[in-house]
Amino acid sequence: MSNPATPADNQLHTLLDLHVQHELAGFETDTFINWVQQESGPLFEWFKTTNLKQWVTPEQIKQIIHRNVVEQEIPGAIAEIAGEAATRLFTSEKHRNTQLNEVITAHQFEEFVDKLLELEQQRIDGLDHIIDLPIYGDLISSVVYQAITRYIYESNVLTKKVPGVSSVLKMSRAVVNKTAPKLGGAVEESVKRYITNNLDFILEQSKSFLEFSITEEQLKASAMDLWDIYEHKTLGEIQQGMDSIDLSEFVVLGYEFWLRYRTTEHFKDNYELIVDYLFETYADENLSTLLEDFMITPERLLTEVEHIAPLALNTLKESGQLEGLIRRRLESFYCSEVATSALQ
Template identity: 60%
Template sequence: MAKNTHSPEDIANKLLELHIQHEMKAFDNAAFSTWLSEESETVFEWLRSTKLNQLVPQQSINDTIHKNVVEREIPGSIAEVAGEAASKLFTSGQHKNTQLNEIMTSHEVEEFVDKALELKEQRQEALNRIIDLPVYTDLISGVLYQAIVRYIYDNNIFSKKVPGVSSMLKFGSNVISKTVPKLEGAVEDNVKSYISNNLGLIITESKLFLENNMTDEELKTSAMDLWDLVETKSLGELQAGMDSLDLSEFVVLGYEFWLRFRKSAYFKRSYELIVAYFYDKYGDNDLSVLFDDFMITPQRITEEAERFAPQILDALRESGQLEELLRRRLASFYTSSEALDCIKGH
């Protein structure tokens, strides 16, 4: 038998090249899909009998959220891109020409209205808070004042009810022009005084009126009447008066709010509570329970992988990145002292 004249290093390099070519063939689209399907079935079966707590501790999830959601810096360009993308959509023809009923049906609106009407306590609390707002008090005062004063003037109360005014009209317009303003001022002061003294009663009556008259049936009828008015309007009509700059500014405000809100104690308690609930529900169960609830199957995993993998693999192969990645990954083994010693021993 001829003596092998190749050095261990030469043999190791040859084996490295053969291994790389073997792996490159495995990353052919068809071969990769077959491998992924077979391996995902195997791994999936193992996972189904494994508990969530065995794989990932609950605190690890909290730590991941804190690091990646709370602490990780968010580039300002994200808000800029989001604003520009929103403006692009906001000003597009397909957006402006889309009617509201193409997005939501009357049946869906009715279901939302019915569900909202079940929140009776919240609705009553909201109405009470609105009525107690100073702006509502000012509104009621202003409406009553204008209505009463207009009634007095439009119905000639001066000439009909105020003693002496009707006879005064006989003296001519000069007398009237001097006297009526004084009477008007007195009447308007009295009206304001009356409204001020009775405002508490008026507000109470407003609450009672709304409680007695805002029935579920009337609210639903009003809501559906409103829908009938707007459902055939285009989004362009509904957004009239708001331009892309307004939308961009709202995106920036939302971005700035999120930067502050994510560091709040409320947000921390919220995500920790949700994670705790999730682990209470699934932590001690086999992952098969979670997979079934969320309809996670090997087929779905393979389908999603195959949706993107072929294009990515083609790009990696054509650019030479895939071969270089494999070479870097495998070379450290074939050049290791353990591998070379093994070759020398044979």
């Protein structure tokens, strides 16, 4: 059987209700924004006199990243939502009807091209690696073989020098093989042997040609010609042949890549290097330097509060969550022996 409430208990309960209502009144939109405006200035000025290492250490930041980015399980729903959102964007009329030059201007594209052309060594190395690929050698061999055999069968000098040969060679390779079966095979074998013996030379000439004969002006002109072809095309036309299923599969591949990459030493080294750099730059400086560099001001913060606060506060009040939060926070004091003793 519980003890009956004493006059002191009733008074404490009344004071709790009054205190809760007082605090709730402070969360009326205008009152709350005025309070933020009055308090943010002095708090911000004091905050700028502190430095980064007074608030957090590099190791703490690294541990936060490790816990939340590396160790934390990523819900499969994230990949699903990302895929569905990408599909929604990919198939939207606005997206499909947007022209490429509405996304990037000709001037911006030209600046990218200019910057890429400045990377001369990377361009040369990249072309060399491409030429060294077996598929490029196969391509060149096929092109040279087709060109030589076509020349032999259709445009050989003999067609111009020896009467009667022209009409025979122009018939086609099939006719030549029919009239002289061994000739066609011998020609093909000779051509293939010639290409095999000279492929390294041909590839080196390819490198030399691409490195010294094609100028930056020619490359830029080609890039801008490509821009002229695509700038007025819509994104729907450019992405033709790629459907929403392909896009979803790319999202899944990216998600699976991230799951693995975040556990690698490379990722760990990267985020630790960035954190260390941040602290090397700002640890001993007043936070005013960091705030100025990131353009964080009381005015900017207040602008965001004014945009977000009205709806957020109204939702919290109408749901009763705000009152419950305040009441739970205060009643631990009003129900304590300290409060009862003080009132008595």
